[in-house]
Amino acid sequence: MAAPHGAEGRPHTRVLSACERSVTIDCPDADTAALVDAAFGPLRAPSGTSRQTRGMGYRIERSGADRGFRIFTDCKPVTHVDDADGLLFHLDKCLTIALQRERPELYFLHGAAVALGNRVAVLAAPPGTGKSTLAMAMLQRGAAYLSDELAPIDVSSLLVYPFPHALCLKAYPPAPLRVPAGTAAIGKRLHIAPALLGAAVSDTPLPLGAFLFVHRSSQVSVTSRRISAAAGAAHLLANSLNALAHQDDGLAVAVGLARRVPSFELNASNLDAACADVDAIFTA
Numbered sequence: 001m002a003a004p005h006g007a008e009g010r011p012h013t014r015v016l017s018a019c020e021r022s023v024t025i026d027c028p029d030a031d032t033a034a035l036v037d038a039a040f041g042p043l044r045a046p047s048g049t050s051r052q053t054r055g056m057g058y059r060i061e062r063s064g065a066d067r068g069f070r071i072f073t074d075c076k077p078v079t080h081v082d083d084a085d086g087l088l089f090h091l092d093k094c095l096t097i098a099l100q101r102e103r104p105e106l107y108f109l110h111g112a113a114v115a116l117g118n119r120v121a122v123l124a125a126p127p128g129t130g131k132s133t134l135a136m137a138m139l140q141r142g143a144a145y146l147s148d149e150l151a152p153i154d155v156s157s158l159l160v161y162p163f164p165h166a167l168c169l170k171a172y173p174p175a176p177l178r179v180p181a182g183t184a185a186i187g188k189r190l191h192i193a194p195a196l197l198g199a200a201v202s203d204t205p206l207p208l209g210a211f212l213f214v215h216r217s218s219q220v221s222v223t224s225r226r227i228s229a230a231a232g233a234a235h236l237l238a239n240s241l242n243a244l245a246h247q248d249d250g251l252a253v254a255v256g257l258a259r260r261v262p263s264f265e266l267n268a269s270n271l272d273a274a275c276a277d278v279d280a281i282f283t284a
Contacts, residue, residue: 011030012026012028012030012033013025013027014027014033016043016095017044017045018162019099019102019103019152019161019163020103020161021098021099021102023056023057023058023095024057024058025059025060025091026057028062032069032087035087039166039168039184039191040165041165042166056074056102057073058071058094059072066082067084068082068083071091071094084186084187085187086187088189088191089189096150099152100245104242104245105155106152106153106155107153107246107250107257108151108242109151109236110124110125110241111124111125111149111151112131112134112149113146113147113150114135114144115145116138116144116278116282119208119210119282120146120160120206121143121209121278121281122153122208122211122212123135123214123266124211124212124213124235125214125215125239126238129215130268133173133268134214134268134275135148136173136197137177139197140198140199143199144199146161146162146202147163147165148165148167149163153208153257154205155257157205158208159207159208160208162206164201166191166193166194167193167194168190168191170188171190172190182196209282210262210264210282211257211258211263211264212224212264213227213232215265215267218269223267223273223276224265224266224267224278225264225265226262226263229259230258232257232258232263233251234254236253236257236258237250237251237254266278
């Protein structure tokens with residue numbers, strides 16, 4: 001059911017690339033292709049890319065006269081979504097799960113990833129904590145962009161792979177941050193291409209510099225603090241997406257990473273202070 005190999009040459013087909021794997025999304029028309037570009041444009045593979053990973057091909061159809069879509073895949077039955085927001089959300093989750101299946105040796109964290117001085121700060125936290133907003137603030141201060149929600153880590157080399165789809169916010173950011181012109185407001189989400197923020201986008205894996213476990217609290221005066229390897233490992237396990245793919249349900253990997261990479265808790269309730277602390281951590 002997927003688009004055929006070499007389909008990038010077709011006008012409404014997109015080939016995306018992440019973690020050294022590629023995926024083809026066959027769109028029914030220019031409007032649907034524009035939706036995919038709004039969310040996944042930075043993941044577009046170079047022209048001429050034809051390699052497709054089995055099980056990572058998708059074909060989208062319009063669902064009758066309503067605003068819905070049907071999604072076909074190589075190995076799964078049809079899925080129906082109600083609108084454009086649902087389509088992009090479903091595709092994002094499909095890609096995330098497919099990459100974990102294709103690269104089980106990588107350790108996938110639910111976290112944003114930005115680079116300062118060629119080293120990566122992984123901002124890990126549960127959904128709704130403000131990772132994407134903090135990542136946006138860091139990009140506007142000159143950080144390079146890898147991802148706003150997925151940090152795939154090569155455990156042996158400590159390299160972080162990029163997953164640079166458009167920055168996705170669930171709400172407008174607090175002042176003084178502003179959503180740039182050109183932002184795609186689709187349903188409940190704002191999709192911001194990193195280029196609109198003037199941010200460089202990494203297209204290669206970069207060395208991991210630190211884990212920053214993000215939370216928000218108006219009751220804490222200290223913005224960041226170094227935590228122990230044991231506490232870091234606990235945070236890593238809490239934010240891991242594929243712990244079961246690793247030895248001892250991911251415990252050994254989490255402990256090993258926390259011993260090799262410094263971990264911090266970061267209060268993001270004050271974005272300026274949080275960004276300054278991240279800069280200070282990486283300067284030190």
